[in-house]
Amino acid sequence: MKTLTDLNKKLQVEFGIGFDDLSLLETAFTHTSYANEHRLLKISHNERLEFLGDAVLQLIISQYLYQKYPDKPEGDMSKLRSTFVREESLAGFSRACGFAPYLKLGKGEEKSGGRDRDTILGDAFEAFLGALLLDKGIESVEAFLYKVMIPHLEQGTFAKVEDYKTKLQEILQVNGEIDIDYVVVDETGPAHDKVFQVEVRVNGRVVGHGQGRSKKIAEQQAAQHAVEQGN
């Protein structure tokens, strides 16, 4: 686990953000499981900041959608917004920002792979936004999201990532019952910085390869590979 000072340096270098109140930053990366393990120290965990971060994220995405799609009715904007801010999407941005190594987790959570769990990573992303809102104001949250998140929404990157497993299944099922298996064939790097290699097998035959910082991403890559190869 890297330190708070490392994190603040990283934020400064990569995003031009220097927190004045480091305790906010610490709270944002503290999972309930860690706070529970250190009850006597009365450590704050990130759920309250997540509440705030969720609200500021919703607003900024709403404003973005309102301006980008002047003709979309409210219902369509609402659907798009919920796609953008769903757990897996936020977890992806948390990974892309390299937040995982800075999470403070309880021992049980760490053992069971919490550091790469979408709920934990997504919540931490929101909590970080909440901390940033309190420390630097909404303009900073906006600038951060327009740097880190919104360009990828534009490219539809995350929407695509989610589609390949379903797409592969749809293509293959035309020929009747089939078995599609995703198998992790290699796992390298330290706990907080793993890379997974995944094969997708159709009725036992390897039809695609993928890799990524989570099994989910590696599986999607493998499915994409299979779809694009026409296997």
Add this chain to the structure above:
Amino acid sequence: MKTLTDLNKKLQVEFGIGFDDLSLLETAFTHTSYANEHRLLKISHNERLEFLGDAVLQLIISQYLYQKYPDKPEGDMSKLRSTFVREESLAGFSRACGFAPYLKLGKGEEKSGGRDRDTILGDAFEAFLGALLLDKGIESVEAFLYKVMIPHLEQGTFAKVEDYKTKLQEILQVNGEIDIDYVVVDETGPAHDKVFQVEVRVNGRVVGHGQGRSKKIAEQQAAQHAVEQGN
């Protein structure tokens, strides 16, 4: 129906808000029913602004709760927030701001009492916040809500208003089956500025009086009167 210029004057005098883009203000007060009746004119209605206003309202209330209740867990703040921003509450603030006369409604909606309907008034309140956000920025929305809405949340006014009908029922039901009726005994003023007089009767006997700009408010006042009198 009063004009847009009247509305802008009123906002200036009562809240110190002068819109630069009056078309935003117009859209905020235009119900879908009005836009549908004038399809050929391609008039914008307020649903997209409501989408934006809802998001900015959620954020400002979240920040308020975060700061006011440093020890409340996320779940409690979430419950409080949804109480504060529920339809009847927002409709109440819309009435308190005197927004009803400025609504643009379709003829059918007008005839069926849409000008005093909670959904329409609540949505217009949110749409107004959306328009204010676009025209003047989030600080203005915050200032407006801290003037118009938040002091009443503090006093629990709106929470209380909702409780008296239930409270009266609970008190009276201890003595077995009873009939509680709320009867409108008088209705004064023009369509957009009505005052309702309501009596609450228990097994036919009048036990409380109330008045208000909507039947709901008048009923709650009557129930409160009955509870406080110990009738």
